[in-house]
Amino acid sequence: MSYTIALNFEDGVTRFIGCKEGETVLDAAYRQKVNLPMDCSDGVCGTCKGHCEQGEFDMGDEYLEEALSDEEAAEGQVLTCQMVPSTDCVVQVPVASTLCKTAVGKVEGTVAMVEPLSEDSIELVIDLDDGAELAFLPGQYIHIDVPGTAEHRCYSFSSKPGESRTTFLIRNVPGGLMSGYLTDQCKVGERLSLSGPMGSFYLREITRPVLMLAGGTGLAPFLSMLEQLAQKQEEGQGCEAPVHLIYGVNQDDHLVKIDALDALKERLPTFSYATVVVDEDSDHPRKGYVTHHMDTEVLHDGDIDVYLCGPPPMVDAVLKHFDVQGIAPQSFHYEKFTPNQAPGEAA
Structure with a gap:
C-alpha cells in the first residue's frame, strides 16, 4: 500500500x-x-x-x-x-x-476547447499528454505559459484532481495578454506548457459547516472542490456538514456554470448555493454584494470554515464584514486575484 x-x-x-x-x-x-x-x-x-x-x-x-x-x-x-x-x-x-532541491512540476498539453461563457469569462480545456502527472489539491492554481511570449498567467483549476483533461475558468480582460491569445489566436490542437501546482488555498478536511464565497471567475476553485466532494459522496465517503456557496457577479450575464452547480446539487445532498448580482437594474432576486446575503443560518454563529476567492475589493469587504459583525470563523482561507495575476494572495 x-x-x-x-x-x-x-x-x-x-x-x-x-x-x-x-x-x-x-x-x-x-x-x-x-x-x-x-x-x-x-x-x-x-x-x-x-x-x-x-x-x-x-x-x-x-x-x-x-x-x-x-x-x-x-x-x-x-x-x-x-x-x-x-x-x-x-x-x-x-x-x-x-x-x-525540488522544483515546480512541468507538464505539456493540447488545447481541447476554448469557449466564451460570457462577456467576461472564458473556459479553457486542456488535454494533458499521455503519462503526464499533474496532481494538485482542489483549489490550487497553476502557471500557464502564454505562447509567443516569455510570460505566464496563473489560473485555478476548475476540474477535480487526477483527471487527464483539466479545465480553467478565465476572466476575459480587455487587452489582457492571455485573454487576447485565447480570443484572437488560440485554436483547438495548439500546445500549451503548464507548471505547478501552487498555492495554499485548497479544501481542507470538512468537520463543520462550510461557507464558500466566490466573486466572478473566483468560482473556479470551488468547482474543483465541489467536484472532489461529489466524487467522495459517490464513493461512500460523503460528509454530513452543510456546504453553502454564495456566488456574486456584476451583471446577470456574468453568471456562468449554473448548470454545473445544479448538477453538483443533485450529486451532493448537503450542498446549496445562491447567486448575487451587483447591477441595480437587474431583475435577479438577490442584488448587491455577497456580504448582503450572508444570513445568520449560513454563518452558524461562527462555527464554520470559510473559503473566499475573488477580486481584492471583495476579499477586503468580506474581511471587514466579519470584523464588524464580531464573527470569527473557526478557519478562514482566502485568495485574492487581479486581472493580470490570478490568484494573487492566499491566507
Missing part, C-alpha cells in the same frame, strides 16, 4: 510524493529526490519539523520532547523523520522548495 503526501513549501510550491506503508515521510521524500530539512534523522534535533494539516499518521515515541513538545504535537506539528502516514496527508514544510 502507498499513500500520497502533498508537501506544501513556504514559497507556494506543492510537490506530491508516494510514501510506502511503514515508511517515514522523510525517507519517502529522499527516495524521490526531495531533500527535506534534516540533521539527525533520529527525532533528536527538530530540524525536520513541519505541520500536518490533513491526514492520519503515527509518530511513535522515539523522539525527544526538545525536538517536538507535547503542545506542538497536539497542534499538528510533526517530525518528518518519525512521521509514518496511515492515510494520504498534507504537510506544510517551513522552507522554500528550492532549498529542498
